[in-house]
Amino acid sequence: MKLRHIQKKDLAHYLHSAEYKNTPVVPITEQRVRSQSQNPRADDDDVVLIVAEEENGHVLAFIGLLPDYIFFPVKKKIWWISCWWSDTSKGKTLGAPLLLAAFKVSQGCLLADASPTVLPFYLKSKLFHVPKAKLGIKLFFKPLIKNILLRKKPSLKFTSPFLAFLDQLISILYFPFSLTNKFYFSLPSSLKVQEIDVTQWPLPEKHNLFQRDKDVMTWIVAFPWILERTKKQGNRPYPFSSCAKRFRNHFYIVKENEIEIAHLFLTERNGVFKLPYLQIAQDKEIAVCKVLVHLLYQKGASEFTTFHNGLSEAFKKMKLPFVYRHATSYQYVWGKELGKNLNVNQFQDGDGDAIFT
Numbered sequence: 001m002k003l004r005h006i007q008k009k010d011l012a013h014y015l016h017s018a019e020y021k022n023t024p025v026v027p028i029t030e031q032r033v034r035s036q037s038q039n040p041r042a043d044d045d046d047v048v049l050i051v052a053e054e055e056n057g058h059v060l061a062f063i064g065l066l067p068d069y070i071f072f073p074v075k076k077k078i079w080w081i082s083c084w085w086s087d088t089s090k091g092k093t094l095g096a097p098l099l100l101a102a103f104k105v106s107q108g109c110l111l112a113d114a115s116p117t118v119l120p121f122y123l124k125s126k127l128f129h130v131p132k133a134k135l136g137i138k139l140f141f142k143p144l145i146k147n148i149l150l151r152k153k154p155s156l157k158f159t160s161p162f163l164a165f166l167d168q169l170i171s172i173l174y175f176p177f178s179l180t181n182k183f184y185f186s187l188p189s190s191l192k193v194q195e196i197d198v199t200q201w202p203l204p205e206k207h208n209l210f211q212r213d214k215d216v217m218t219w220i221v222a223f224p225w226i227l228e229r230t231k232k233q234g235n236r237p238y239p240f241s242s243c244a245k246r247f248r249n250h251f252y253i254v255k256e257n258e259i260e261i262a263h264l265f266l267t268e269r270n271g272v273f274k275l276p277y278l279q280i281a282q283d284k285e286i287a288v289c290k291v292l293v294h295l296l297y298q299k300g301a302s303e304f305t306t307f308h309n310g311l312s313e314a315f316k317k318m319k320l321p322f323v324y325r326h327a328t329s330y331q332y333v334w335g336k337e338l339g340k341n342l343n344v345n346q347f348q349d350g351d352g353d354a355i356f357t
Contacts, residue, residue, distance in 0.1 A: 001060060001094070003101055004051045008067075009044040011037055019057025025087070026238040027051050027062035035223035035356070040215055042067035046079075047105045052086070052094045061086035061094035063102050066353050070109075071211045072342065079105070081112035082353035085239045095121060103127055108337030111352060113330060122333045129336050133329040134344045136307030137315050140324040141296060142271075185293045192255045193291050201251060202263055205279055209346050212277070217265070221249050225356035226269065241357050244269050254291050262288045265350065266295070269357075271302035276350020278308055285314040293320070307349050 006014050011033045014020055020027075028036075028049055036048045052061040064083040070076050081102060086095045099121060103110055114122055114130075122128040187193070198221045204211045212220075229243040247269050254262040261284040265277035273296055280288055289311060296304050306312060307330050315325065332344055 001052055001054060003097070004053055005047045005101070005105065006049040006051065007044065008036060008039070008042045008046050008048050011048065014049075017057075019053065023053070023057055023059045024236060025059050025085075026236050027059050027085075028064065029225070029238055029242045031223070031227055031242070032064070032225050035219075035225060036066070038219055038223050039067060040219055041069055050098055050101050050105070052091060052098060059087075060091035061098055063098040064353075065102055065105065068210060068352070070209055070338070072209050076109060078109040078111060078338070080352040081110065082356075083240050084112075084118065096125070099125060100127075103335060106335065108335035111332065111334040111338070113352060113354065114333045115331075119331060119333075127335060128333040129338070129340050129342075130331075130333050131340075131342075131344050133331045134307050134347065135309075135312065136305060136328050136330060136349075137312040138326040138328050139293075139296075139304045139315065139320070140302070140326065141304070142302045185290070185297050187291065187294050190257050191287060191291060192258075193295065194253045194255070196251045196253055198249070198251055200253075201265070202279060207346060208348065209342065210348075210351050212351075217277075220355055225353075246270055250295075252291075252295070254288060256284070256287055262291075264288070264292070267350075267355070268299065268301075271300065273299070273301045273304045274349060275304075275306045275308065275311070276355045277348050278311070280310070285310040286318070289314045289318055293318075293323075305349075309345055 011028075015028075015030065015033050036042065042048065046065075046067045048065050048067065050063050050065070051059055053059050062083070062085055063081060066080040066082040068078050068080055070078045079102070084095070084098065086092060086098070103125075108127070110128075112122070119130070123130060198217050199214065201214050201217050204213055224247065226241055226247040227243050228245065228247055248267070250264075250266040250268065252264040252266070253260055254264065261281040263277075263279040264275065267274050267276055275292070278288075292304070292311075305328065306315075307328075330349075332347060334342060
């Protein structure tokens with residue numbers, strides 16, 4: 001086994017190499033290669049992928065890295081872990097060596113989101129600061145018994161046909177109420193929302209830790225990691241998301257009495273909406289929540305998630321008939337080299353690689 005460190009400048013070469021073409025599991029997709037190659041915050045010598053492979057080039061495990069900058073207290077180069085995978089048989093002991101390799105490459109300036117399954121690795125390494133999880137809220141606009149239940153309990157997959165039938169039955173009963181809700185959540189005359197182009201996205205706010213400006217946003221939109229397809233391209237598996245039936249980015253300006261009060265960056269993936277970036281005027285959370293619910297109904301959303309403190313609290317207080325609310329959380333970790341003073345409430349939902357998926 002050997003570790004291969006792939007720099008930004010070598011991505012295209014690796015993509016066309018015999019090792020890549022012959023490995024049973026793909027460690028990076030073509031669209032991620034294109035995106036990483038155009039990352040305006042990555043230098044040519046930045047390592048963006050570390051692969052544990054056999055002598056013949058077959059991938060046993062890999063960890064992806066996304067170069068970025070943090071502006072706290074001054075501008076500093078950082079890396080986000082964008083993916084982390086190991087083969088359940090041959091590569092099951094390689095997760096920790098890959099994490100240590102990524103930590104070394106980034107000189108400890110490494111950040112990640114941590115699911116419950118990988119959080120123990122970060123804790124055990126003692127190299128990372130683990131803050132309290134960031135709290136948020138999920139809104140469900142349609143009957144999603146099948147999706148929600150199978151997401152929590154995959155072992156119940158055999159009940160999928162019955163759950164789908166149950167969802168369909170509830171949808172029929174729910175239809176009149178959905179029409180009522182569209183009317184109920186229509187905007188008052190004082191509120192207006194206008195869709196804009198990414199080039200009209202405003203400058204980042206000073207308190208934002210990662211200062212993703214218009215150039216970065218344009219790159220994100222131009223080089224997506226999720227492509228609109230009904231099925232994955234090629235026969236070899238890639239362990240992470242690469243396609244969706246529908247994946248869109250939406251940018252909006254919100255005005256109240258003709259005064260701009262917010263800019264919204266929404267992502268849409270198969271009916272699931274997120275709010276990666278938000279710029280909002282003080283004390284305008286309720287108004288923005290009204291706009292969001294209006295937009296989500298107009299676009300036929302099935303669910304919506306936000307970890308913005310103000311919006312989460314506002315959604316808890318709003319009257320949302322026939323909308324199910326569910327508390328959720330998001331766990332960040334970062335290398336101790338970055339200190340303990342980063343405030344997770346200054347992280348936006350799209351920071352790191354989250355914006356791409």
